[in-house]
Amino acid sequence: MSFAGKSLVKKLAATPWWRDFGSIAVLALVIFAVLPLCLDLFRLNLVGKYLTYAFVAVGLVLCWGYGGILSLGQGVFFGLGGYCMAMFLKLEASDPESTKIQSTPGIPDFMDWNQLTALPAFWEPFKSFTFALLAVPLVPAALALVIGLAMFKRRVGGVYFAIMTQTFAAILSILIIGQQGYTGGVNGITDLKTLHGWDIRTDAAKYLLYYINAVLLLGTVALGRWVLNTKFGKLLLALRDKEERVRFSGYDVANFKIFVFCLAAMFSAVGGAMFTLQVGFMSPSFVGIVPSIEMVIFTAVGGRLSLVGAVYGSLLVNYGKSYFSETFPELWLFFMGGLFIAVVMVFPNGLAGLAGQFRAWRAKRSGASGTAPEPVSATPDRSAVPAFGAEGGQS
Amino acid sequence: MINQPSPTASVLNAAVRVVRNLLFTATCVAPALALSGAYPTAAVNTTGLAVTDTVVTVGQLHSATGTMAISETGSIQAERLAIEQINESGGILGRKIEIIQEDGASDWPTFAEKARKLLVNDKVAAVFGCWTSASRKAVLPVFEKENGMLYYPTFYEGLEQSKNVIYTGQEATQQIIAGLDWLAKTKGAKKFYLVGSDYIWPRTSNKIARKHIENVLHGEVVGEDYFPLGHTQFGSLINKIKLKKPDAVYSIIVGGSNVAWWKQLKAAGVTSDKQTILTISVTEDEILGIGGENMVGFYAAMKYFQSLDNDNNKKFVAAFKAKYGKDAVIGDVTQAAYLGPWLWKAAVEKAGSFDVDKIAAASPGIELTTAPEGYVKVHENHHLWSKLRIGEAQADGQYKVIYESDLIEPNPFPKGYQ
Numbered sequence: 001m002s003f004a005g006k007s008l009v010k011k012l013a014a015t016p017w018w019r020d021f022g023s024i025a026v027l028a029l030v031i032f033a034v035l036p037l038c039l040d041l042f043r044l045n046l047v048g049k050y051l052t053y054a055f056v057a058v059g060l061v062l063c064w065g066y067g068g069i070l071s072l073g074q075g076v077f078f079g080l081g082g083y084c085m086a087m088f089l090k091l092e093a094s095d096p097e098s099t100k101i102q103s104t105p106g107i108p109d110f111m112d113w114n115q116l117t118a119l120p121a122f123w124e125p126f127k128s129f130t131f132a133l134l135a136v137p138l139v140p141a142a143l144a145l146v147i148g149l150a151m152f153k154r155r156v157g158g159v160y161f162a163i164m165t166q167t168f169a170a171i172l173s174i175l176i177i178g179q180q181g182y183t184g185g186v187n188g189i190t191d192l193k194t195l196h197g198w199d200i201r202t203d204a205a206k207y208l209l210y211y212i213n214a215v216l217l218l219g220t221v222a223l224g225r226w227v228l229n230t231k232f233g234k235l236l237l238a239l240r241d242k243e244e245r246v247r248f249s250g251y252d253v254a255n256f257k258i259f260v261f262c263l264a265a266m267f268s269a270v271g272g273a274m275f276t277l278q279v280g281f282m283s284p285s286f287v288g289i290v291p292s293i294e295m296v297i298f299t300a301v302g303g304r305l306s307l308v309g310a311v312y313g314s315l316l317v318n319y320g321k322s323y324f325s326e327t328f329p330e331l332w333l334f335f336m337g338g339l340f341i342a343v344v345m346v347f348p349n350g351l352a353g354l355a356g357q358f359r360a361w362r363a364k365r366s367g368a369s370g371t372a373p374e375p376v377s378a379t380p381d382r383s384a385v386p387a388f389g390a391e392g393g394q395s
Numbered sequence: 396m397i398n399q400p401s402p403t404a405s406v407l408n409a410a411v412r413v414v415r416n417l418l419f420t421a422t423c424v425a426p427a428l429a430l431s432g433a434y435p436t437a438a439v440n441t442t443g444l445a446v447t448d449t450v451v452t453v454g455q456l457h458s459a460t461g462t463m464a465i466s467e468t469g470s471i472q473a474e475r476l477a478i479e480q481i482n483e484s485g486g487i488l489g490r491k492i493e494i495i496q497e498d499g500a501s502d503w504p505t506f507a508e509k510a511r512k513l514l515v516n517d518k519v520a521a522v523f524g525c526w527t528s529a530s531r532k533a534v535l536p537v538f539e540k541e542n543g544m545l546y547y548p549t550f551y552e553g554l555e556q557s558k559n560v561i562y563t564g565q566e567a568t569q570q571i572i573a574g575l576d577w578l579a580k581t582k583g584a585k586k587f588y589l590v591g592s593d594y595i596w597p598r599t600s601n602k603i604a605r606k607h608i609e610n611v612l613h614g615e616v617v618g619e620d621y622f623p624l625g626h627t628q629f630g631s632l633i634n635k636i637k638l639k640k641p642d643a644v645y646s647i648i649v650g651g652s653n654v655a656w657w658k659q660l661k662a663a664g665v666t667s668d669k670q671t672i673l674t675i676s677v678t679e680d681e682i683l684g685i686g687g688e689n690m691v692g693f694y695a696a697m698k699y700f701q702s703l704d705n706d707n708n709k710k711f712v713a714a715f716k717a718k719y720g721k722d723a724v725i726g727d728v729t730q731a732a733y734l735g736p737w738l739w740k741a742a743v744e745k746a747g748s749f750d751v752d753k754i755a756a757a758s759p760g761i762e763l764t765t766a767p768e769g770y771v772k773v774h775e776n777h778h779l780w781s782k783l784r785i786g787e788a789q790a791d792g793q794y795k796v797i798y799e800s801d802l803i804e805p806n807p808f809p810k811g812y813q
Binding site: 040041045180191279322 | 536624
């Protein structure tokens, strides 16, 4: 290869588009070919479940990694998306024929147990599949919009925002558990069977759902990448690192934050809906505070600045969870704890940060002779930004 | 505690087990054939379950971690004891039982995942597991889809019946109706106050209780209140009870809330000589947390108490304490869990097969005369015929049995009570 050719390749490799394409292509290869070829259906179905959490993690990369908005309540949106899908499936499973043993046939079984005699009004529209499909992203987005308007317009951010999102997670899980006649309570919505008469529990359906999930996930990653490459993505970074300066430049910071928060909510909701389809039920145990924090951990393990890394992070943590709990049923929580501590201590930038860490280590070893490690523009390092005067206005 | 090998030990154990199995098949072919010869594997296992000439593998699926671990540990222990005893007495159809334990982690989706793992991956012949209704609801579709067999130990709300489940605990009517009759007869109760934790089991149980009180006993329900799981402030409820002066309080407060509920009753001066309270949700296990002195004289309606005076139970309690320590406590569910492996053994031997369909068909009519609770029989609806006992709480944390009903037919879909 000529010298000029080499430099062209180098130049290409340096452009973000090429780099993104490469990592997304590798991810696609892993999800579409490697995993299905290496795993039996049972394990593949589990991977499919792990990948539904990856939607949340990808959303968190946008909103937390780039936007600097730490949400500890993403389970709310995952859960809402899942519930929207589950409500449709439950209504289909509760036709009068298969529920004729109930006092009121034709309504979901848990309503009958709770002495409801008619379908509640807010359940009615979920008889339509189109409505349910639209509700999956839109209901969570609407909630995110309300939360966003209430918080960001009042310049609530940082730790206070994280605490507020936890409150929402707690409120929603208490609401769902308390209103069991309308929501299935702590049992969740169970025993989902068919989608338009198509049995979602068969082996063929599981394969198909796995691939639908995979396509949606890659689409989500690509969409996230595209968003970050637009001007909006740059602004997002800017407002994370110097919010006041972006505001003084004439941008309405709150609107950008609301948008990225809603986007992350929609991503999570799609994951929730796919979870319902693949696992066959939805339960309030995803909506609470603990699962929401777990979802942040997936992102942290994968690397909060890497969309692709977030997917690997979700896979790794959940695989670890399944593996450790199968092997050591009574000690596995300690292993998971150890894993998290190790990740934070050894590679603070997550899996995706490993390459950068490796480069830095090599540069350090070769001393001053080599070139300095290329600065990673996305790193949230305030010292890297030259300071123009004092940072007034920030308390 | 359970004899859990350390991580390295368990890897070693696995290796040792493989070698031992090889040796076993090599050296003991003759006796093994003699035992299982009458039941060749090809004949007793036509659906590809984990059954070999010498070993049958079963699953155990409870919460070993999380909030439910404290309740489910007793069931894990009892099932292990039963399986150990079966192995000592020669196994099932000449085969030794091996256990694959999975942790449901008090998380319902995890229960579903692990159930699928046990059935699809490990092909276990039966699963002993679950505790809460929510975990059972989560795994039920898996068991029905993959055609597995679940032995479920907890008393529960009923309204369910499956070919793939044997319910070794009581369904709601078995625990409620005889208890209310006893209250009406011996305590002359006419005015009842119903309380419960806010989820499906207490609500369904109280629904049945209310119908029975109003339609059969012609009494009156003067109050009905529910509290979230984990609730610890019962002051206002206690005031309402003092105000309404019911003849009896019917309590289905569940889990950790019980500690606050009974302690606050005592602190408010509501003692057993002033107020009759009957609970269906406090076993000897819960009294450990509540403290026997806080419950003295109150009543519980269960099918089993550790203090039951019969030979089966004395042997069971002695074996349990020998294995798990002399302070080990046995509650109603623990005993029901102990029945699971024995009922499965009886069904397999009756069917002459490990096939799930054949076990499901053979189960109705099976009797167990060695049950610690006395005698049980499996009904066509896969629940057990059982007696109801009323126990009076003692300061040492045990119940004194003061009433025993006849055998009650299980009726998970009670007409007129829904």
